[in-house]
Amino acid sequence: MQTTRLIIVAVGGQGNLLASGVLAEAALLAGIPIQMSEVHGMAQRGGVVESALVFGGAQSPIISDGQADILVGFEPAETLRALKKCNRNTIVITNLAPLMPFTVNIGRGIYPNLEELQHLIRAKTRKLIAFNAVRRAEQAGNPLAVNMVLLGALVQTHIIPLSTENVKTAMQNKTKPAFLESNLKAFDLGFQAAAQ
Amino acid sequence: MHKLLSNQTGQKMMLLGNEAIARGAVEAGVAVASTYPGTPSSEISANFFRISLQSDFYFEYSTNEKVALEVAAAAANTGVRAMCVMKHVGLNVAADALMTLAYVGVRAGLVILTADDPYMFSSQNEQDNRYYARLAGLPMLEPSTVAEAKEMTAHAFELSEKLQEPVLLRTTTRINHSSGVVTLGPLKPRQTKSKFIKDPFKLVTVPAVSRNLHVKLLQKLDEAEALAEESAYNAITGNGPYGIICNGVAHNYVADAVADLNLDDRVQTIRLGFSHPLPAQKIKSFLSEKQKVLIVEEGEPVMEQAVKAMAQEAGLTLPIRGKADDLFSRLFEYDPEMVKQTMATFFEIPYESQTPVDLADVPEIPLRPPTLCAGCSHRATFYEIRKAAAGREIICPTDIGCYTLGFMPPLSMGDFLICMGSSIGTACGFSKAADGQKVIAIIGDSTFFHSGIPGLVNAVYNNHNLTLVILDNGTTAMTGHQPHPGVDMQALDIEGYTQISIEKIVRAIGVPHVAVIKPYKVKKSITMIREAIDHDGVSVIISQELCALYAKGIKKPKGKPFKVTDKCQNHRDCMNDLACPAFYVWNDRIKIDANLCTGCALCAQVCPEHAIMPDRG
Numbered sequence: 117m118q119t120t121r122l123i124i125v126a127v128g129g130q131g132n133l134l135a136s137g138v139l140a141e142a143a144l145l146a147g148i149p150i151q152m153s154e155v156h157g158m159a160q161r162g163g164v165v166e167s168a169l170v171f172g173g174a175q176s177p178i179i180s181d182g183q184a185d186i187l188v189g190f191e192p193a194e195t196l197r198a199l200k201k202c203n204r205n206t207i208v209i210t211n212l213a214p215l216m217p218f219t220v221n222i223g224r225g226i227y228p229n230l231e232e233l234q235h236l237i238r239a240k241t242r243k244l245i246a247f248n249a250v251r252r253a254e255q256a257g258n259p260l261a262v263n264m265v266l267l268g269a270l271v272q273t274h275i276i277p278l279s280t281e282n283v284k285t286a287m288q289n290k291t292k293p294a295f296l297e298s299n300l301k302a303f304d305l306g307f308q309a310a311a312q
Numbered sequence: 313m314h315k316l317l318s319n320q321t322g323q324k325m326m327l328l329g330n331e332a333i334a335r336g337a338v339e340a341g342v343a344v345a346s347t348y349p350g351t352p353s354s355e356i357s358a359n360f361f362r363i364s365l366q367s368d369f370y371f372e373y374s375t376n377e378k379v380a381l382e383v384a385a386a387a388a389n390t391g392v393r394a395m396c397v398m399k400h401v402g403l404n405v406a407a408d409a410l411m412t413l414a415y416v417g418v419r420a421g422l423v424i425l426t427a428d429d430p431y432m433f434s435s436q437n438e439q440d441n442r443y444y445a446r447l448a449g450l451p452m453l454e455p456s457t458v459a460e461a462k463e464m465t466a467h468a469f470e471l472s473e474k475l476q477e478p479v480l481l482r483t484t485t486r487i488n489h490s491s492g493v494v495t496l497g498p499l500k501p502r503q504t505k506s507k508f509i510k511d512p513f514k515l516v517t518v519p520a521v522s523r524n525l526h527v528k529l530l531q532k533l534d535e536a537e538a539l540a541e542e543s544a545y546n547a548i549t550g551n552g553p554y555g556i557i558c559n560g561v562a563h564n565y566v567a568d569a570v571a572d573l574n575l576d577d578r579v580q581t582i583r584l585g586f587s588h589p590l591p592a593q594k595i596k597s598f599l600s601e602k603q604k605v606l607i608v609e610e611g612e613p614v615m616e617q618a619v620k621a622m623a624q625e626a627g628l629t630l631p632i633r634g635k636a637d638d639l640f641s642r643l644f645e646y647d648p649e650m651v652k653q654t655m656a657t658f659f660e661i662p663y664e665s666q667t668p669v670d671l672a673d674v675p676e677i678p679l680r681p682p683t684l685c686a687g688c689s690h691r692a693t694f695y696e697i698r699k700a701a702a703g704r705e706i707i708c709p710t711d712i713g714c715y716t717l718g719f720m721p722p723l724s725m726g727d728f729l730i731c732m733g734s735s736i737g738t739a740c741g742f743s744k745a746a747d748g749q750k751v752i753a754i755i756g757d758s759t760f761f762h763s764g765i766p767g768l769v770n771a772v773y774n775n776h777n778l779t780l781v782i783l784d785n786g787t788t789a790m791t792g793h794q795p796h797p798g799v800d801m802q803a804l805d806i807e808g809y810t811q812i813s814i815e816k817i818v819r820a821i822g823v824p825h826v827a828v829i830k831p832y833k834v835k836k837s838i839t840m841i842r843e844a845i846d847h848d849g850v851s852v853i854i855s856q857e858l859c860a861l862y863a864k865g866i867k868k869p870k871g872k873p874f875k876v877t878d879k880c881q882n883h884r885d886c887m888n889d890l891a892c893p894a895f896y897v898w899n900d901r902i903k904i905d906a907n908l909c910t911g912c913a914l915c916a917q918v919c920p921e922h923a924i925m926p927d928r929g
Contacts, residue, residue, distance in 0.1 A: 127680065140326045144493055150326075153490040155433060162893060163682040173571070175457070175564035177490040180649030182668030197677045203666040217680040221896040222887055225678025232675070240669040
């Protein structure tokens, strides 16, 4: 089976690990081999959370620089930071709503210009899908569902071997029932956004 | 019911490596387990803790790793299966117990898990604990995958019982924090009690006894080696004149490279999962059929040196290489491409990797370093120490916990750190050797219980001149809010524990000057810290305030957020001295994010214009 390598980057609290968990569960349900690894050392203290998901036959649970087939960034500056994982053929999906790093808030850094950021990513990779995922999550009635919006966008690209149905079933198993409806809506809105 | 207690044999579950290990122990009928928390091992014990609340399985957070190992060693010597879990540096703390426990051995299975952390994602060093198996003379198992981690944990209990020795189960972060599909096995019934059988001439390690026990240990090692020769965990795959010897997570990178480079008929791989003692016969026979061999092991050249010695014994002169400038490093962790490239180089196989995108024109991206949380009481205490010590030269040996992050500007509290408990021990040395600099040591509550107390006793006994600040936030915050002996367990609705007062311990030691502060009362705290610093001799400040994250977790009511009012003159003392992550700059003015603010009121007390007020809107 062909190997597909996915990197998800986010800031602690954005729900990266839940999103990765949903994808892994979906793969388990679909009988697709999956290896996953996480770096989440200090997530609760404002750090970056990175997940690597390897679908298909490979055994390695991590993804080397330049080897990602698809990169999903929950925060634009973090997407840019993770660009080292990409090559010319990588597809990149990013949320465009920034979460200011604390270093910027206290005047010790400059946040990248969002236009330039998109231009850079677009020039270096196969395709960039960029939109404001926070707005879509709000439309779905759950501002915290940014992760589910981006899952929808990810599934729309057909890069990973999982169907909408697989992922929605996994969402039912892995997310809180009270949020299921808004999460499913968020997924659909993300799917639509990526299709545009 | 806890998901790891499921009796659905054959069920497939997506588990974190650490969950898989916990499940493996449960399947083996583990009855007693102990730990001191430490990343990357913490989720094993977090699951054990929850399982213990729902079953007759006994689990404890011990005060430190040495005590934890002693607890588990006694259980195993009584005849019930036991496990002890720790991070790699924890085994240094437990090493005294480990070395002689190896002589004594066990009756029921004892598995000691050491979680190594190559690249130091969350550790102070990347020591390679495979050396401990050699140092102690104990069998070691090293899983390569999550699924295997579960199987190997269960097998480790069998192996331990067969050899009557503890077994070291060594993981690395990439096993602990990877997830994979695990098939649940049957649950062996738990035997929770047994009669301790007295046998002092085998169990009390006076020299005359230990001389016999060392002989026995070497015999056990021979038996273990015979088992390693036959072990399914030391499997050979592929065929060909080239050889690879590998272990742990690196085996996956090797397997992927062999598949990607189509090397199955040129390279034969031996993966050593039962990695101490090494199966010498198997390795020698493997070497004898090879033209050249590459050793793929993260960390130190442990296998490489052993394999080279075996080649010498067997009179073989083939090239055996591993760690070298042009091959593998002793530093950090490996990754699939690095291993593939190095294999291609060593075996002279053409391979061109996908080139990562060129980032030369990407602007500098602002860092997102972990920082003390909004409303963290450590920030208040650090600010107050700084103010109290104004005008004096100070040295601040710090310790291991969230508060280590205080070494970053603008708080800049933290000048020296080597290990758990080192703040107070090194403070004793600094106080004797440093010229005119007052020593103010910083330690957390859990770390104080772990290994700070002997240092404080030393300070009082030897009459050192230092101040110790104990940051008591009521939990073991850094590793995920595990309890410790000072924690109020009733707040968690858990019965059966005794809360131990840090203040009473400090007073009982005979510290001449002790003060308890509430760090959100800034003025008073500064005065009390200054008095402590001015004291000639040992003084202790206990700064009591619950961890803000923990308080939220146990549903303590949160304070009302604060806001910056029009009275602000833009002095920015709040930002420059505190740098709380709830602050942000908007139109050149400081604002407070009401969602992050916990209402601690620290900044309100720091503002020279009293411009920061509760947000009643």
